[in-house]
Amino acid sequence: MxxxxxxxxxxxxxxxxxxxxxxxxxxxxxxxxxxxxxxxxxxxxxxxxxxxxxxxxxxxxxxxxxxxxxxxxxxxxxxxxxxxxxxxxxxxxxxxxxxxxxxxxxxxxxxxxxxxxxxxxxxxxxxxxxxxxxxxPTSGYIAFLNLLMGGPVRPGQSVLVNGAGGGVGSIALQLAKAWGARVTGVDKGEKLSMIRSLGADRVIDYNREDFTQSGERFDIILDVASNLTLKACKRALKPAGKYIFIGHDHYGKATGRVFGSVPRAFKLLFLSRFDRHLPDFRAPMPGKGEAMAHLAKLLEEGKLTxxxxxxxxxxxxxxxxxxxxxxxxxxxxxxxx
CATH class of the missing domain: 3.90.180.10 (Medium-chain alcohol dehydrogenases, catalytic domain)
Structure with missing residues (x-):
């Protein structure tokens, strides 16, 4: 073959x-x-x-x-x-x-x-x-698990997806909408119209606005782009809000060739024991088959495009x-x- x-x-x-x-x-x-x-x-x-x-x-x-x-x-x-x-x-x-x-x-x-x-x-x-x-599959699995880890997302909650125009972000946005959340999508100018078309309630061009300085508060910030800091995001989180770090290292540009974003991921894993704004990484998560079945159902219902x-x-x-x-x-x- x-x-x-x-x-x-x-x-x-x-x-x-x-x-x-x-x-x-x-x-x-x-x-x-x-x-x-x-x-x-x-x-x-x-x-x-x-x-x-x-x-x-x-x-x-x-x-x-x-x-x-x-x-x-x-x-x-x-x-x-x-x-x-x-x-x-x-x-x-x-x-x-x-x-x-x-x-x-x-x-x-x-x-x-x-x-x-x-x-x-x-x-x-x-x-x-x-x-x-x-x-x-992979983008959906990552979005699905991380939103569950930070939630689960409940109807009426406010979710911000940083990097909503990519593979994981575009699916995460739709999952949060399917679960009843109000969703804000953050990305750059040429991707904003696509993000709107997927159902985002609000879009932000990161070149024009820093949402961490706006005074708005969110229940969940999903950092798909992985270019935000926990300190900055705390300004934009509600008292019980969660910051979720995906771990994208931008193909080596943002981190080193040896360890990449792994050290930051382990640091957040350690801090999650003490910081209420980080998810519990020890919580049991569904397997791939269960996640695929859930994603298939959303595809069939037209809630995931x-x-x-x-x-x-x-x-x-x-x-x-x-x-x-x-x-x-x-x-x-x-x-x-």
Missing amino acids: KAVVQDKYGPPAEVLRIREIDRPVAGDGEVLVRVRAASVNPDVWHAVTGRPWVLRLMGGGVLRPKNPVPGIDMAGVVESVGKGVDRFGLGDEIFGETSMEFQWKNGGAYAEYVSVPQDALAKKPEGITFEQAASV PVIDRTFTLDRVPEALLHLQEGRAMGKIVITP
Whole structure:
């Protein structure tokens, strides 16, 4: 089968190539999926480049990727099932992540076929394209878990999404709206009209207004862009409000090559024991299968509309990752075999 592969870490244009490799076989509890669409997100960039270096210790391979095929999110059709599979059958249209583990490693989605644990998947709703479905899993999972961690969001609450024009932010905005919140979306000028179209009650251009100085107070500030400080956000939080840090390091620009945003994440994890404005990171969270099922329901009900910025073919994955890295995408970037 045709797949994007890499033998070492490095810049996508230098290390990614199209090759013919063996088709995978569905193992126990897995389904073999014919990939109809996949998507791009920052975790793929980190897995391909091996940056920050500390993420290589999460299981993806220290010196080189253990799995040579990148890609985490996908949607497609079940071609065969392994022993013990009881949730899906031949011909089912599904979507999800390719692994039950951390997403900071290659997952095999940038190929014509991939073998996936059934518990990481959900059925694709009718009326949703494969491209739309493939754009949801990782961004949707991150948005879903973090909003639950800071809430759960209740009707009438005020939620601010910083970085609402990207993949995670655009889904987080819609999730908060679906749960009955009043949502403010923060991003730059050219993305504001899209944010309005997704249902934001208010939009803020961060080049024109600093919401932390406005006097307005929020129940939840979801910092998808990860460029705010806890100290500044406390000025904009209600007494019981929560600040939620996603951990985006802007492809190494905002943090170092070795540790990235990990030290800040651990600092906030430690402070959460003492600071009422930080969520309880120890709270039990739903698994990927449960999250995918919830996202599928919202897709089916029309409460979640995936926003696709551009679509690239499999041989243009390096170009897609560059487009992502440049920060110009509004919504998600999709890959088609």
